[in-house]
Amino acid sequence: MTLSSAVVMTAAGSPDVLQERIVEIPAPAPGQVLLKVNAAGFNPIDTKIRAGIAPVVPNEGVLGCDVCGEVIALGDGVTTFSSGDRVFGFVGGVKGKWGSLSEYMLADVSLLAKAPESLSDAQCAVLPLVTITAAEALRRLSPEIGSELLVLGASGAVGRMAVQIARSMGVNVTGTAGSAERCADVSALGAAAIQHDDVDARVAAGQSFARVLDTFGGPSLQRALVAAAVGGQVATINARGVHELGMAHSKALSLHAVFVMIPLLTGSGHERHQAITQELAQKMASGEWQPLPVEEFELSAAAVAEVHRRYEAGQLPHKAVFVRR
Structure with missing residues (x-):
């Protein structure tokens, strides 16, 4: 003892x-x-x-x-x-x-x-925890070399690691951040950086993403569902709360909820x-x-x-x- x-x-x-x-x-x-x-x-x-x-x-x-x-x-x-x-x-x-x-x-x-x-x-x-979370989300999304990935919250800890893991896999990453300074941090990791609200403008202009990783939950998860392409995939690290999943249904999206505590809780x-x-x-x-x-x-x-x-x-x-x- x-x-x-x-x-x-x-x-x-x-x-x-x-x-x-x-x-x-x-x-x-x-x-x-x-x-x-x-x-x-x-x-x-x-x-x-x-x-x-x-x-x-x-x-x-x-x-x-x-x-x-x-x-x-x-x-x-x-x-x-x-x-x-x-x-x-x-x-x-x-x-x-x-x-x-x-x-x-x-x-x-x-x-x-x-x-x-x-x-x-x-x-x-x-x-460790944030890297495992990012890696597990990407495992679920299974991006291919040269494919496109949108990371919502790319300047946060999970987001930064997701960008780096995805870039090492040969994935083209667009990452969002909340300020010009944070966007610069995301760009330095090899992603195309945009501010959060710019996603809405891009979607309005007709752009969509086959794979989206949401690192926030709440309104960010709703934004991820809107930004995802028809038949696309969305992974979130925070699916708690009440969400409108009509968009997921109408676009036949696959939604992945990532919770990395399970191996510790179950062995x-x-x-x-x-x-x-x-x-x-x-x-x-x-x-x-x-x-x-x-x-x-x-x-x-x-x-x-x-x-x-x-x-x-x-x-x-x-x-x-x-x-x-």
Whole structure:
């Protein structure tokens, strides 16, 4: 057993329920490793779990899906990693798992990869979940070399990774952003960048897209359905809420809802997540893919609560990451 300081949700509610506690972490079971957490990435799902919207509270209430850390101890049968290895992955923060907002955590080796040396702990810790989300959406859409893809929200974390993955597949990408500055960021990744409202003008002029990836949900999903071509495909990472699907019916669209928590919740599908994380490490190490802009915070209850409040107020422009100082 290892005693670990951690940020835990003491109940479902506002960010005020986030408190610092000492938790008892068992020895790693077969197929697990004990990690010393160097950095823990923030993801929007954390706020939904904290608020009780997503009822999948992790072990001891410790949130945090993404981690970059050092292997401290090995469970029986673990041969893929050694003590001292620096690893990263989308490994927990949901029911039945330990979260990364902690000094130490347990993680399944089937969800980890060795971290690229060229990236800092903070850069590594914000990448796994969003990259897996983007990769899974593209797997569903199955774009071919030379085909056209529209990414709504291409300047966000999932969008940036989707653009880079699609470009490495030889796909021609049009990506939307909310400002000229954000459009410049999207262009730098190899996409044709346009502002969100320009999609409506293009559709009015007769343009449509065989494949559309929506990274927002809500009104953006409706925009995706309008922009999709007859017989086209739409993937969304947020299908929650009430939507008018008449457009999907009238154009015979295929709609893909992407929810990458399922392998962690069910235990099935770890291999695909790990393969994506391993490819992510390789692409980052080679420089083919670029890391995300990050904003670093101390790993403390006060800082985590601040990030939750800022996100819910729409005031978190970059990926947030919590680091031990």
